[in-house]
Amino acid sequence: MGILDFLRRKPEATATVARERLRIIVAQERSTRGAPDYLPMMRNELLEVIKKYVHVDIEDININVERGADHEILELSVTLSGGPEPKPGKAQTGGKSGKAGRTAKVS
Amino acid sequence: MTAEIIVVTSGKGGVGKTTTSASLATGLAMAGKKVAVIDFDVGLRNLDLIMGCERRVVYDFVNVVHGESTLKQSLIRDKRYDNLYVLAASQTRDKEALNQEGVEKVLDGLSAEGFEYVVCDSPAGIEKGAHLAMYFADQAVVVVNPEVSSVRDSDRILGLLASKTRRAERGGEPVTQHLLLTRYNAHRVAIGEMLSVKDVEEILGISVIGVIPESANVLTASNNGIPVIVDAESQAGQAYSDTVARILGEERSLRFIDVPKKGFLQRVFGG
Numbered sequence A: 001m002g003i004l005d006f007l008r009r010k011p012e013a014t015a016t017v018a019r020e021r022l023r024i025i026v027a028q029e030r031s032t033r034g035a036p037d038y039l040p041m042m043r044n045e046l047l048e049v050i051k052k053y054v055h056v057d058i059e060d061i062n063i064n065v066e067r068g069a070d071h072e073i074l075e076l077s078v079t080l081s082g083g084p085e086p087k088p089g090k091a092q093t094g095g096k097s098g099k100a101g102r103t104a105k106v107s
Numbered sequence B: 001m002t003a004e005i006i007v008v009t010s011g012k013g014g015v016g017k018t019t020t021s022a023s024l025a026t027g028l029a030m031a032g033k034k035v036a037v038i039d040f041d042v043g044l045r046n047l048d049l050i051m052g053c054e055r056r057v058v059y060d061f062v063n064v065v066h067g068e069s070t071l072k073q074s075l076i077r078d079k080r081y082d083n084l085y086v087l088a089a090s091q092t093r094d095k096e097a098l099n100q101e102g103v104e105k106v107l108d109g110l111s112a113e114g115f116e117y118v119v120c121d122s123p124a125g126i127e128k129g130a131h132l133a134m135y136f137a138d139q140a141v142v143v144v145n146p147e148v149s150s151v152r153d154s155d156r157i158l159g160l161l162a163s164k165t166r167r168a169e170r171g172g173e174p175v176t177q178h179l180l181l182t183r184y185n186a187h188r189v190a191i192g193e194m195l196s197v198k199d200v201e202e203i204l205g206i207s208v209i210g211v212i213p214e215s216a217n218v219l220t221a222s223n224n225g226i227p228v229i230v231d232a233e234s235q236a237g238q239a240y241s242d243t244v245a246r247i248l249g250e251e252r253s254l255r256f257i258d259v260p261k262k263g264f265l266q267r268v269f270g271g
Helices: A003-007 A014-032 A039-053 B017-030 B047-051 B061-065 B100-112 B128-135 B148-161 B166-170 B186-190 B197-204 B216-224 B235-247 B264-269
Strands: A061-067 A072-080 A098-106 B004-009 B035-039 B084-087 B117-121 B139-144 B176-184 B208-213
Touching: A014 A061, A014 B148, A014 B197, A039 A061, B004 B017, B004 B128, B017 B035, B017 B047, B017 B084, B017 B117, B017 B139, B017 B176, B017 B216, B017 B235, B035 B047, B047 B084, B061 B100, B100 B128, B117 B128, B128 B148, B139 B148, B148 B176, B148 B197, B176 B197, B197 B208, B208 B235, B216 B235
Parallel strands: B004 B117, B004 B139, B035 B084, B035 B117, B139 B176, B176 B208
Antiparallel strands: A061 A072, A072 A098
């Protein structure tokens, strides 16, 4: 690298940012690949229901289908951030963010 | 004898599918193979322009599928290589113009005519045209640019190749997947502005079969209607030749992926 290049050098390599963003999104999309088509719709409906009680965003809801030899596991996880709830008293919210995981088996 | 079917696909548009289809088909013909290249982009015919045969299109792919012309009438013989033929896309706006049975009939017809390779130039997207282009493939060349949206889309396409093709449905040998990195700028990679070959290989989990450097010659070639592989002087042409050789089983190391070494003055003053 020459002196002139050094002087006009930028602080961050954007290719690194691109690589990290792609790693995450590709991994996420691969995990839902081949999953049933109803998952995105179910996610939206669940969001509506959960929103009645707790303040969550769509990104806070993760749905995964894992396939075993003779069964499938539908995994739903909702990340609760400490925002105010629309209807207090109904659902548990903490000051800190926590993860409420529930696993339901679907045959 | 059955023709080897190679689909050139990408998901994202504008990454160089048609340029690649034209050059791979021409390169295979240069290697002495009998080759047909088919444009699956119904409604947006373009392969004919890149191959330089746009004024000789009489009958097209959809005509053959609908029995309005024979395969022989519709295949356009290349000006330069007489073992290379083009089957143009139709300009019809009817997206239902192609169907699986019709495509299979054409591919079987090409095998019966003694074609050794059929290159299928897929339209962008993941709709019917793209699905039909990949369905019967034995091999796939996934064209990707070192750019976020292209990389993500090609991962999607790799997933479809593994699930929505005849080979996948029959459960035998899967479609052979090749990754072709195009519009590569070694200088921008060196200064951290562009994803490197290694980055793309790691993200997608497969290695590249070729890297085509970004080159002014690609536009010149398309202006002239001559596939860039014919331009043996250009780096892009040479990189396509290497890619064809690898598809034919030869081992060749990647070229044009590093910035040329600079002289002393350049190193001190840059530029």
